[in-house]
Amino acid sequence: MPIEVKNLVHVYMPGTPFEAHALKGVSLAVRDGEFVGIIGHTGSGKSTLISHLNGLEKSEPGAVFVNGMDLGDKGADLIAVRRAVGLVFQYPEYQLFEETVAKDVAFGPSNLKLPAEEIERRVSEAILRVGLDPSVSDKSPFELSGGQKRRVAIAGVLAMQPSILILDEPAAGLDPAGRREMLSLIRNIHDSGTTVVMVSHSMDDVGRCCDRLFVLNRGEIAFSGTPAEVFLHDEALHGMGLDVPECAKLANRLRREGFDIPEGLFREEEVCAAILNHLGKGGKQPC
Amino acid sequence: MLKGVTIGQFFPGDSLIHRLDPRTKLLATIALIAIVFVSQGFAGFLLIAAFVLACCASTGIHLKFLFRGLKPILFIVLFTFALNLFFQSGTTVLLQLGPVKITAEGLRMASFMAVRLILLVVSSQLLTLTTSPIALTDGLESLFRPLEVVKFPAHEIAMMMSIALRFIPTLMDEADKIMKAQKARGADFETGNLLQRAKAMVPLLVPLFVGAFRRAEELALAMDARCYRGGAGRTRMHQLRFKGIDALAALAVLALLAAVIALNAFHVW
Ligand SMILES: Nc1ncnc2c1ncn2[C@@H]1O[C@H](COP(=O)(O)OP(=O)(O)OP(=O)(O)O)[C@@H](O)[C@H]1O
Numbered sequence: 173m174p175i176e177v178k179n180l181v182h183v184y185m186p187g188t189p190f191e192a193h194a195l196k197g198v199s200l201a202v203r204d205g206e207f208v209g210i211i212g213h214t215g216s217g218k219s220t221l222i223s224h225l226n227g228l229e230k231s232e233p234g235a236v237f238v239n240g241m242d243l244g245d246k247g248a249d250l251i252a253v254r255r256a257v258g259l260v261f262q263y264p265e266y267q268l269f270e271e272t273v274a275k276d277v278a279f280g281p282s283n284l285k286l287p288a289e290e291i292e293r294r295v296s297e298a299i300l301r302v303g304l305d306p307s308v309s310d311k312s313p314f315e316l317s318g319g320q321k322r323r324v325a326i327a328g329v330l331a332m333q334p335s336i337l338i339l340d341e342p343a344a345g346l347d348p349a350g351r352r353e354m355l356s357l358i359r360n361i362h363d364s365g366t367t368v369v370m371v372s373h374s375m376d377d378v379g380r381c382c383d384r385l386f387v388l389n390r391g392e393i394a395f396s397g398t399p400a401e402v403f404l405h406d407e408a409l410h411g412m413g414l415d416v417p418e419c420a421k422l423a424n425r426l427r428r429e430g431f432d433i434p435e436g437l438f439r440e441e442e443v444c445a446a447i448l449n450h451l452g453k454g455g456k457q458p459c
Numbered sequence: 460m461l462k463g464v465t466i467g468q469f470f471p472g473d474s475l476i477h478r479l480d481p482r483t484k485l486l487a488t489i490a491l492i493a494i495v496f497v498s499q500g501f502a503g504f505l506l507i508a509a510f511v512l513a514c515c516a517s518t519g520i521h522l523k524f525l526f527r528g529l530k531p532i533l534f535i536v537l538f539t540f541a542l543n544l545f546f547q548s549g550t551t552v553l554l555q556l557g558p559v560k561i562t563a564e565g566l567r568m569a570s571f572m573a574v575r576l577i578l579l580v581v582s583s584q585l586l587t588l589t590t591s592p593i594a595l596t597d598g599l600e601s602l603f604r605p606l607e608v609v610k611f612p613a614h615e616i617a618m619m620m621s622i623a624l625r626f627i628p629t630l631m632d633e634a635d636k637i638m639k640a641q642k643a644r645g646a647d648f649e650t651g652n653l654l655q656r657a658k659a660m661v662p663l664l665v666p667l668f669v670g671a672f673r674r675a676e677e678l679a680l681a682m683d684a685r686c687y688r689g690g691a692g693r694t695r696m697h698q699l700r701f702k703g704i705d706a707l708a709a710l711a712v713l714a715l716l717a718a719v720i721a722l723n724a725f726h727v728w
């Protein structure tokens with residue numbers, strides 16, 4: 173089990189009037205090779221949860237395990253954990269600092285004390301992998317566009333070759349085209365054998381990419397399961413300030429109105445086919 | 460790591476002291492500091508301490524926050540104490556170890572200085588705990604307004620201060636985030652010698668400064684867009700007005716001053 177979280181609690185600034193209970197007993201497990209989505213409204217504790225997953229926040233012993241290592245343990249080898257778990261923060265473009273893109277991407281691998289040739293190889297590979305032109309390597313990261321900067325930041329994490337990649341809102345603030353590209357980039361990374369955990373606000377995004385979802389509400393897991401299972405709870409999700417994809421909403425609504433639509437459909441094509449099927453016209457016509 | 464800083468840490472509340480006019484609180488704090496210097500004995504200090512603690516208790520803020528501001532100056536306090544203890548000349552020798560001797564006068568002076576320093580910090584802490592930074596700069600602006608006749612830029616300074624104060628928490632948050640992001644990439648801020656640590660700060664400081672400049676530019680644009688053009692002719696939403704409780708506070712501080720002077724006059728230790 174690459175990641176296992178058991179009853180994790182996190183309180184910010186305990187003992188002050190600003191005390192905030194960000195996580196109130198969260199348990200979840202991520203299996204090898206999975207693409208897991210974490211969704212929740214603003215302030216539900218998503219970012220707090222993922223910073224526990226590579227030991228950036230302190231946890232109680234026995235609460236967070238990465239590849240069997242207990243991160244709450246005093247002697248936990250955090251370098252090994254950070255090598256295994258790559259964490260891409262919300263708006264990672266604001267963490268760039270080096271003179272050139274290549275040097276910035278090399279920051280992680282050089283902290284791992286790798287030999288110079290290995291670093292160079294990983295850097296050029298990571299830059300290609302995030303879909304950047306190799307010619308940007310020698311540019312200053314501050315000259316790039318926002319979307320390009322974000323790719324550089326992701327390349328900086330990929331260059332550490334983590335077996336688990338965690339991304340916090342990787343598509344936030346991008347235009348629809350940038351969003352699609354970002355998601356397909358992440359899917360490619362997943363397809364090449366990396367376990368991926370993606371935090372998102374957008375049900376459409378996680379519905380399209382993820383094998384399994386965890387819905388976080390006020391620091392607790394409200395629902396978990398495959399996207400199809402989670403999207404059945406459209407009304408409860410609405411109450412948590414979340415929305416299910418339009419097609420899932422339509423399918424659920426029609427089913428409640430007595431239409432014969434099977435449970436668990438949320439992709440446009442599937443819902444279309446089911447409606448046409450119900451209307452007795454077969455699934456052939458375009459909609 | 461950055462969470463321990465309490466400079467300007469304001470605790471919202473609705474106590475009598477919270478509701479005082481910021482100008483009253485500023486002047487009272489200056490008066491309190493003066494009173495600490497006026498006092499020549501421990502009885503005076505005891506009285507001042509009682510006054511400050513009572514004020515703090517009345518605000519509902521836990522006393523420990525009053526003393527949290529002492530952490531950064533603890534070293535100075537200890538240093539002053541040691542210096543006075545060993546180098547104050549006196550006649551009543553309490554302890555002699557070779558050339559080093561501790562005298563009763565030295566001990567008294569050392570404790571006196573240490574207590575004075577602690578009281579100075581603690582009493583100014585009360586101001587920042589109970590006054591929001593915005594109210595504080597409003598108060599300062601209004602106190603310095605008369606100096607505008609000699610071209611003292613009271614409004615501009617107050618505006619700069621309130622912007623700076625407003626952005627301290629934001630920048631600290633940002634520093635925290637960047638630090639986490641770099642740690643996730645294997646950065647190490649905690650070990651190594653001085654030079655290595657200074658170098659380790661580069662990945663933190665560069666993005667922090669870039670962010671600060673970006674924010675400053677955005678803010679300037681936003682202010683321009685809303686027709687900000689300095690203090691001349693600007694009216695304000697919250698007018699500062701002295702009320703009954705302000706007179707009461709002034710009386711209390713004056714009473715404290717009188718009591719301390721009386722204690723001095725009667726040479727109570
Ligand atoms: N550094 C901090 N100090 C104090 N409280 C914090 C801090 N960071 C987060 N919180 C609080 O913890 C809670 C969870 O925050 P978190 O950042 O994990 O939410 P999130 O789900 O990532 O939200 P978003 O979607 O806006 O990124 C919030 O109520 C927030 O106010």
Ligand SMILES: [Mg+2]
Pocket residue numbers: 218219220262340
């Ligand atoms: Mg977040």
